[in-house]
Structures are given as structure tokens and as C-alpha cells.
Amino acid sequence: MKPAHLYLLLHVLSTASVLVNAFDPITTTVVVGLGATLGRTIYNYLHESCDSKWIAFNATSLEADLESKLFGQHIASRIILKAVTGFMSNDNPKKPLVLSLHGWTGTGKNFVSQLIAENVYKEGMDSSFVHIFTSELHFPHSSQFDTYKTQLQQWIKGNVSNCGRSMFVFDEMDKMQPGLIDSIKPYLDYYDKLDGVSYRKAIFIFLSNAGGESIIQTALDFWRAGRDREEIELKDLETSLSLSVFNNKKSGLWHTSLIDKNLVDFFVPFLPLEYRHVVQCAMAEMKARGVQPDQDVADQVARDVVYFPKSDRVFSVKGCKTIESKLDYYT
Template sequence: MDGRKTGGSLKNSQKLSLLSSPVRAVVRLRRSARLLKKGLSPTDPQRKLLQRQISLGKAKLGGSSATLLGQASFESSQYFTFDTSVLQPVTRTGKRTKKRKSRRVLYPGSSRRYLPTEHTSKAKQCLLLLVGIICFQILNAIENLDDNILKYDLDGLEKTMHREVFGQTLAIENIMGLLKDYLATHIHSKPLVVSFNGPSGVGKSHIGWLLAKHFRSVMGSNSVLHYFTMHHCPDNSSTPACQSDLSKTISEMVTQAEIEEKIPLFILDEVELMSPALLDTLGRFFQTNQTNEFLNAVYILISNLGGDKITDVLLEKVAGGVLQPQWQAEELRTALRPVLNHIHPLWALAEIVPFVLLEKNHILSCFYEEMMSEGLYPDPSHLESLAGQLRYYTRGEQQYAITGCKQVVAQVNLL
């Protein structure tokens, strides 16, 4: 046992000696390095001595002592091991998703590599040509509409009506709007039927006379008919003959106007004196189930029908303080529609244009124009005395002539 102990102690002492000498050499090297870092000059003999010691220590460490130190330390190490049998391979639980690589486009070796060229389709050229044709047709149609309106000189007609007719601004604007819309083209689905309704002496017949005069000058007398019931059909017993004559006249004028590419104008005054049979004959020309030439026509119906209704509604609104002109045309048209439809169904196909009562200042204007046309001096005091001889509806400060300007001509002729 003692021999074994002494042998083991000797081995341990040898190992310690083997380990201590290199350690001491390392400590000396570290001390020498620190002294060199403190700033010894290169020519200092102590610096040279230290450098010699460091080189000697490195040589000793590079020999067998270093190998023994390494082997002993690695064998006695309890903390580090390089045994690969102990290590286990690290496995990852998550699966790595492989990115799909996009396939490269391969070109034949005998051809050149270039991008495909865009080929222009002939359909695009045809489409552009079609769009150009449509635009040209639209511009041509617009020019044709303007040409039609210029042919009838509707602007000159409107100026004449505003100059010679007093107190009917809304009625004139309504009439001109209907004529401009209808006469802008020569193709229609129904004839234009306009009904002038209002009290006596407010300018309905005068506007009819201006329309007949104007359209005769621009289209010729063959395309305009100014029909007076008292003149063309004075007796009710001759109603069948009046029906035949009126139907024949309208048919001939419409046929001739179609050949000349014109729209005929029929002005029918004193419609309130027409018999129901004559109204039936006239109403047949207002229907839509006719040939094309009968659809291209303008009919103007002038009558005093509904004049009392217009007077009542207007005076009621004036008494209530409602004087806005915006409501007049629409509200009067709404009030007239059932009254006219009860008289005859043909008014259901007509555009109603109501004429309102004339104020006293409008009567003064009528006297002024009539005296000027007769060559008389229109003295203001004389005009007031003449206007004062007429009868008026008085509502507050407003005065409306009962008979309008109908008696003006007679009063001036007595001067």
C-alpha cells in the first residue's frame, strides 16, 4: 500500500512540476509585456532584456513542456470535452419551406433572343374610322339644326312680337320655345298643336296675324293658312261643306310642303265658333297614326275659351298678394286643361299658352302705338284721358283692362 501511495504521489508531483513551470513562464511573459507597454524606449537595455526573456519563454512553451501541459490539462479537465459521441445532432421541428424558383425562359439555340413585338390590329383602324364618321354625323346634324332655325328667321319673329305685343312676355317666350324646338328638324312623331287661350283684347289674334305675316315672307303663301271661322264657315248649316273644304285644304298644303321640304303653318282663329263636327274633322289631323307628311305640321288654335277662368285665377292671386310671374303660366295652364278637355278632346293633344289680362300701362302703350300709326301726336294727358274711358278690374293698386286693347282702335278713330 505504501509503495502504491508513494508511486502515486510521485506521479502527482511530476504532473504538478510539469504544470508549474509553464505557468511560471506564462506569468513572466505577461509581466514583461506589461513593462514594455509602460513606455520603455527601444534603446533601453532593460527593454532588450525583457524582449530576450519573452522570446526564450516562447521557445520553452513551444517544446515538450507545452505539449505535456496541454495533454495533462485536457485529460484532467472536468468542464470541457470534445467527445463527439456525447453530442447529439440538433433537429429542427419546423419544416423549411422551399422557395419555388421561377423557370427561366429558354430560347432555341438557333434563334435570336428578343422581346415579342406588338402587332397593330386592323380592327383599331376600323374603330377609329367609325368614331370619326359618328363625330362628323353629329356635327353635321347640329349644323343642320342651326340651318333650319336660320331658314325660318325665328329671332326676327321674336323681336317683332316683343315690340308689337304688350303685356304677354311669358306667352311670347313659351310660343317661341315651342316653335324653335319643333322647327329645328324635319322629322317628327306628331304635329305641333298650340292653343292660344285668354280674355278678349289681350293680343292673341294679333300674334296670330304676326305669325301668318312672318311665315308667308320666309316660306311663301302656299305653306301658310290663316283660317277665320266667321269668314270661311259663317253658317252652321254648311258644316259638312266646311269640313270637306278644310280637310281638302289641309291635305293639299301638307302634300305640297312635303315635296318642298317645308313645315306648313295653319292658324285657326275664332275656334270657339267652330261646330263639334268641324272640331272632329280638325282633331283627326292631330293624331299620331298618320303618314309622315301629316306629322310635319304646325297648328295654332286661337280662341277666347277659358278666358273667364284665367280672369278669376289672376284676380284671386292679385288679391292674395301673389304677383310672381313664375307661377302664372304653369298654374293657369293647369286650371285651363280640364275646362278645354271638357269642350272637346282635341285639346288633350295641344300645348296650351295662356294669355293674361293687360294692365293700365299696357293700355297706354296701345293708345300710343295706334296714334303714331294714324299720324296723331300722342300727348301724355290725352293718352291718360283716352285710357281712363275704358273699364278696369281694380285690385288694390293694380288695374286690369276688362276688354284689353280691343276698343283702342275705335277710340282713336273717333279723334
């Protein structure tokens, strides 16, 4: 709790205490009740709770963020906006929203998760209702597979019991042990309730580099054919992407029942980024730092990035992932 907030709470409670000493026993009971009520009101005002004061989706803001902050991802932007808006506008969804984001490193998958959180939860990624799992941190040992399955189920159930509008982000799905994610399949299915808990208003987001090769190949094919990247549509990628992920033995989604039973609502492809997108990232980062965006500096940063294929230098190897550190060097 911030010092100012704590001071306000203590002031209210101390005021109630002074009033208690000033009145007769009958009035004292009323004042104590009033003080407790005010204390609870302030506590609820300052402490995040699972209600509309702290969880309120802003579709207009999400659309603006996707348009002004996410670069080179026309397909992903469109899918994310429609999927999240449709889901959050439905007071009685049949199942949780399940998004699987795929693409090469630095293309914006984590960033999109952040934008969704910021436009659903008042506290954004710092919300106590947003939960992030990273394979190498939370599930590092293959020998603990059964333990992880039990823990994962308990974590999901416990957090959704606390707030139905919870959001779960699974990073590094390509490094997760195959089969582990299947332990939460029942929570993603079309069930009204499981053991008295409804999971239908929760959001599950899987992030993975798996399938990145097929996305890159499609982007390269369009580039070599002289076609604009904005001509690439979801239908050009979706089937090959889902098959690539499903059949990737090194992926946490390998032969998963989540795909087999069609529980993933959208496979969202993130295209590799070109030079112009890296420039946009650099300009946006300068703006975020409160610095006047400098086109020359942005160009310097973009030129310093490694591109592939080597002969043509079309796509950034690391997307926009190193832009922040590179800006420190040039500014």
C-alpha cells in the same frame, strides 16, 4: 304682280325675242332656251314658292317682336318663342306644331298669330301658305256639319300637299260646332304620312275666348293677394285651362279627341290687360303710324277704356282691341 316686276319680265322676254331674229336656227334654239330659263327664274323670284327664299324662320326677330309689341303676356311670350323656335329648328318633327291660344278679347291672340307668320313667311299673313278659318264665316250652318268635315279635310290636305310648311289659324274656336275640329285629328297625330302626304312640318293655331274666365279668375286672385302678375306661371293656369276648354259645351274643343289624345302641344293663356298695358298699346300704335308717341294722348285713351271689376277697375274689358279707333278720336 307689281308694274315694275311685270315690266322687268316683259323686257327680258322681248329681249330674247329680238335675239331670236338675229341668229341662225341653231343659235336660235339656244337663245329661246336662255329666254325661257330667265323667264322662269324671274317668275320664281317674284312669285311665292315653298322654299327657303320665301319661308325662313327668324328666331331673333320673333323674340324682339314679342318683347316690344306684345304687352302684359309674359307667359304667352315665353311659350310661343320656345315652341316655335324648337319646332322650326327641327328638320324632322314627329308631328305638326299645335298651339291653342286662350284668353279674353283684345289680349293679343290674333296678334301673336300675325307675329309668327311674319317671322316664318316672307309675305307674313299675306302668304299663300297661311290659311285662316273663321267659324262664323266658313262653318256657319249646323245642318252642313258633314259637308264642313269633308271640306275641311280636303282644304288641309290640298294645302299641305302644295307646301308642307303651311300654317292654319282657326279663329273663334269657341263658336265652332263641337266635333267638327276632330275631322282633322289624323293630320295632327304622329304619322309619317297619310295617303302619301306628310303633315309633320305644318303649324296649327287655335284661337278661343274659351277658358278666359279661369284665366281672369287666377289673375284676380293674384291681384287681390297683392302679388305681381309676373309671378303667375303656366303651372298656375294650364290644368284648369285645359279642363275648362275640354268641358265647355259651347266650345269647338268640347270633349275633342285633340285634347283627349294630347295632340295640343301647348295651351297658351293670355292674361287680361291692365291700365299700363293699354297705355303701352296706344304708344305702340302711334309709333306704328309714324307718329311721335305722346304719353298724354296714350293716358287719355287708356282712361277712356272700360275696366272690370267695376269697383276696382283692374282689367280692360276689351283689352287693346279698340285702341286704334280711339286714337283716331284723340289725334
